[in-house]
Amino acid sequence: MQPRNMSMSGVVDLAAVKAAGEAKQKAEQARAEAARHGGVPASSGPLVFDVDEAGFEADVLQRSAEVPVVIDFWADWCEPCKQLGPLLERLAAEYRGRFVLAKVDVEANQLLFQQFGVQSIPAVFAVVAGQALPLFQGAAPEAQVRQVLEQLIAVAEQRFGIVGAPVEPGAEGEAAAAPAAPAGPYDAALGAAHDALDAGDLGGAVRAYQNVLADDPANPEAKLGLAQAQLLERVQGMNAQEVRKAAADAPGDVQAQIAAADLDLVGGHVEDAFGRLLDTVRRTFGDDRDAARVRLLELFEVIGPDDPRVSAARTALSRALF
Numbered sequence: 001m002q003p004r005n006m007s008m009s010g011v012v013d014l015a016a017v018k019a020a021g022e023a024k025q026k027a028e029q030a031r032a033e034a035a036r037h038g039g040v041p042a043s044s045g046p047l048v049f050d051v052d053e054a055g056f057e058a059d060v061l062q063r064s065a066e067v068p069v070v071i072d073f074w075a076d077w078c079e080p081c082k083q084l085g086p087l088l089e090r091l092a093a094e095y096r097g098r099f100v101l102a103k104v105d106v107e108a109n110q111l112l113f114q115q116f117g118v119q120s121i122p123a124v125f126a127v128v129a130g131q132a133l134p135l136f137q138g139a140a141p142e143a144q145v146r147q148v149l150e151q152l153i154a155v156a157e158q159r160f161g162i163v164g165a166p167v168e169p170g171a172e173g174e175a176a177a178a179p180a181a182p183a184g185p186y187d188a189a190l191g192a193a194h195d196a197l198d199a200g201d202l203g204g205a206v207r208a209y210q211n212v213l214a215d216d217p218a219n220p221e222a223k224l225g226l227a228q229a230q231l232l233e234r235v236q237g238m239n240a241q242e243v244r245k246a247a248a249d250a251p252g253d254v255q256a257q258i259a260a261a262d263l264d265l266v267g268g269h270v271e272d273a274f275g276r277l278l279d280t281v282r283r284t285f286g287d288d289r290d291a292a293r294v295r296l297l298e299l300f301e302v303i304g305p306d307d308p309r310v311s312a313a314r315t316a317l318s319r320a321l322f
Contacts, residue, residue, distance in 0.1 A: 067164035227301035
């Protein structure tokens with residue numbers, strides 16, 4: 001089993017973007033449900049657990065849509081691991097659900113060890129909304145570990161809307177026995193749309209998301225999924241070298257700049273994509289300006305409204321237009 005969506009290079013991973021959107025929606029629903037009952041959302045599963053290659057998908061990737069998952073790579077023969085491991089376990093209990101700790105024995109899980117590119121142990125990574133983030137290596141002092149964990153928790157909330165559910169001491173796993181929340185009215189349709197997107201059936205995914213939005217125009221999950229599917233449809237079959245050459249040779253060709261911006265975004269160059277279209281808006285008028293503006297708004301949907309790069313680009317767009 002190979003860990004998916006490990007985007008350490010800054011590339012926009014559309015599957016991870018989808019996971020982030022789903023995670024935000026889940027977090028908002030959990031907080032709303034907790035507010036109705038005068039409490040906090042329940043935690044599911046243990047705060048500290050062992051994970052292997054077979055369980056990585058469910059125990060780490062899927063759970064990372066609900067709570068930051070810290071991964072501790074260790075081995076019995078590693079003396080520094082014996083110092084760091086208990087510290088991480090104690091902090092996981094102290095933080096009471098703001099993150100969970102997955103422990104990977106590298107001797108028994110060589111594939112995970114290799115796929116994460118671990119150079120030495122102990123090594124600590126995190127997975128948030130399906131994206132892997134390197135944290136630190138070695139037996140770091142407690143103050144440094146706390147600082148890193150605080151930064152991780154802040155990024156998880158600000159970038160992805162993921163807030164681990166607080167738990168009371170001794171209350172781990174109670175929520176696992178609780179009945180599942182009832183399915184929403186569009187869960188089946190959204191599930192089918194996600195499956196089509198994952199399978200590469202872009203036309204089918206577009207139609208499925210559009211069907212949901214026809215009944216519920218503000219559905220955030222469908223809006224995000226539609227923006228992703230449409231972007232992938234547009235770049236499918238593009239010759240990247242030709243598109244970029246056309247944009248470089250003809251700065252005034254609005255359609256060439258729009259096509260290059262799509263490629264920029266898929267390649268993870270978010271600021272480049274936004275900047276290219278903002279420059280096009282500034283130097284054009286009429287239908288050309290409107291075409292660049294509309295595409296920029298569509299790319300905002302792919303990244304998500306809470307991303308600071310989107311907020312900055314929206315402000316710049318307003319200034320360019322008015």
